[in-house]
Amino acid sequence: MKKRTVIALLSTHALVLAIGFGTGIYTLPILTAPDAPSREQVQSIDSVQRFTGQFSRNLKDSDALHWGEGKVTLGDEFIALNGKLSPGPDFKVYLAKEFVETEADFNRLKSTMVQVADIKTFNNFLVPIPKEVDIATYNTIIIWCESFGQFITAAQYQSI
Template sequence: MKKALLLLFSHTVVLVVGFAIGIYTLPILIAPPAPETEAVVAQAGEARYQGQFRRDLKGSDPLHWGEGTVSVGPESIGLMGRLAPGPDYKLYLSPEFVETEADFLRLKDRMVRVGDVKTFNNFLVPVPAGVDPSDYTTVIVWCERFGEFITAAQYRP
């Protein structure tokens, strides 16, 4: 009986660890190629605003972070930098700077979802028609599936 419980426990631990590793690595394995540096630099040259993703935000942690320069233009938003890999990342524009999950949830109904972030080294996300980034101040990466704050950058006061 003791041996059966030990086997059940050890197999459960291995299953949970394997599942966690799968959740972390699957987005990396299925991610499309990152945009070329030249394309991100060209987008940045046409952008109206810039901000910085930083690892030291209150809501960021070793598994949920971003770093690099975000360029916000009327037609696209680009990142020259990196994000911690994860599933189901969405890019939002917010009227206020947020740096925690609680702040994000408090303001979510006043934000606009720009689109999906599918790459973790650089990204380019088109701005939907009818969305004016100058109506907002902050760009946010949010993990929709797990309700996790990843990072944010204020691009105008």
């Protein structure tokens, strides 16, 4: 085989492998996600809400692959999202005392934040708030991809 043919074959196979790997990373969380809470379950938090906020796709570090949209409700025991998140692995919910919409700001302030829960679903979510976390001492909820250090979305739910 000619050297040029070998290089072309190796290049095309490497490209297909990279595309397959990237597709797998993106779709695996979708395939392994548990059933999302129903709209009724999420809306049940509305009756005991303390705060609400809005996730938006239009934040500085949100993009076509990393975004969230919908109404987020914080109660005494649960945080609920009536909306959608882009699929991805290892999403975490953080609470912060300052609104954050970039990875740089998140990393700068991470030591002052509290990690609340893992997110396993991408259409709606309902996560428990640990008893030791007082949501009133924070004003922003952030969704962060821990594995890739990627900002997903944030919502300010009160002014402090």
